[in-house]
Amino acid sequence: MTERDGGGGNRIGSTETTFEIVHALQENGPSRLSEIAAELGLTESTTHRHLNTLCDLRYVSRDGELYQIGLRFVRLGRAARTRDAAYGMAKRYVRELAEETEERSQFVVEDHGIGIYLHVENGTKAVKAGFGVGRQIHLHSSSAGKSILAHYPRDRVDAIFDRWGLPALTENTITDRQQVYEELERVRDRGVAFNREEHVDGINGVSVPVKRDGSVLGALTVAGPSHRLNDERLEDELPDRLLAAANELELNVTYSSPDSSNDHMVE
Structure with missing residues (x-):
């Protein structure tokens, strides 16, 4: 499995990965860590780190094994x-x-x-x-x-x-x-x-x-x-x-x- 945290040129790979996870949750709704990792071609450890960070920042919510878009995005959308x-x-x-x-x-x-x-x-x-x-x-x-x-x-x-x-x-x-x-x-x-x-x-x-x-x-x-x-x-x-x-x-x-x-x- 390829890690994509390095990035290249003027792009930051870790930031790109974070938003790919957010977009996946937007499109698919509540999802398990393994489902997100498989869809995006990430290792589960990398996916878990990104999800933990997003949860800490309240941009993603977790209910048991399911992750979903956090309500903090409502304010950004407005x-x-x-x-x-x-x-x-x-x-x-x-x-x-x-x-x-x-x-x-x-x-x-x-x-x-x-x-x-x-x-x-x-x-x-x-x-x-x-x-x-x-x-x-x-x-x-x-x-x-x-x-x-x-x-x-x-x-x-x-x-x-x-x-x-x-x-x-x-x-x-x-x-x-x-x-x-x-x-x-x-x-x-x-x-x-x-x-x-x-x-x-x-x-x-x-x-x-x-x-x-x-x-x-x-x-x-x-x-x-x-x-x-x-x-x-x-x-x-x-x-x-x-x-x-x-x-x-x-x-x-x-x-x-x-x-x-x-x-x-x-x-």
């Missing part, structure tokens, strides 16, 4: 979601979109070239597709990701594709880089991005960017079954509602910034 006041403002619009469309609505931001779901709300007819807060997605295959990438400079888009690739998630996913560039150009021209079963089979989505000072902050999205989000609703009805929500959110973000006067706050 801090991440509220590190930018604008992120919190988006929650209201996500909720309103879900209520009005009766579908799933979300606010997605980019972090390290990956899309992160910061807010998710399900309308009364929403398909529970398992995309909750904190979900990470590839940007090229989602309408939210396209909305964000379309407003990035080409070198930044290239860097993201170089790092994460263009994996095919369904048979409709665009995996040719030139075709993705062409799709992003269309998104820039119309101000709206579409996902036609490119991320999940049977699910369509529509998204618009949310900007601050000319830069993309994130994207508002509505997604639902392809038989309900058909061409007419997907391309005509929903984009107008999303654009109106994004415009109002942008105004609130702009006029509630520290550099703006409260006299101009949009209520």
Whole structure:
């Protein structure tokens, strides 16, 4: 069994191992030491040391032989979601979109070239597709990701594709880089991005960017079954509602910034 505590280059191997253990617990739920070690290819002694440290720091809890994510992460998650006041403002619009469309609505931001779901709300007819807060997605295959990438400079888009690739998630996913560039150009021209079963089979989505000072902050999205989000609703009805929500959110973000006067706050 290979120990991985040494690390190489500018990376610290022991830190990397610690987070691999945390992610394994996140994905698998309560697990035994032997199960964690086997999944990650670690010796049980190494795994035990990391788990003991995490338990001492209260980032992992233990119940008998089972280890699980500690509740101390709740505070960290809240801090991440509220590190930018604008992120919190988006929650209201996500909720309103879900209520009005009766579908799933979300606010997605980019972090390290990956899309992160910061807010998710399900309308009364929403398909529970398992995309909750904190979900990470590839940007090229989602309408939210396209909305964000379309407003990035080409070198930044290239860097993201170089790092994460263009994996095919369904048979409709665009995996040719030139075709993705062409799709992003269309998104820039119309101000709206579409996902036609490119991320999940049977699910369509529509998204618009949310900007601050000319830069993309994130994207508002509505997604639902392809038989309900058909061409007419997907391309005509929903984009107008999303654009109106994004415009109002942008105004609130702009006029509630520290550099703006409260006299101009949009209520």
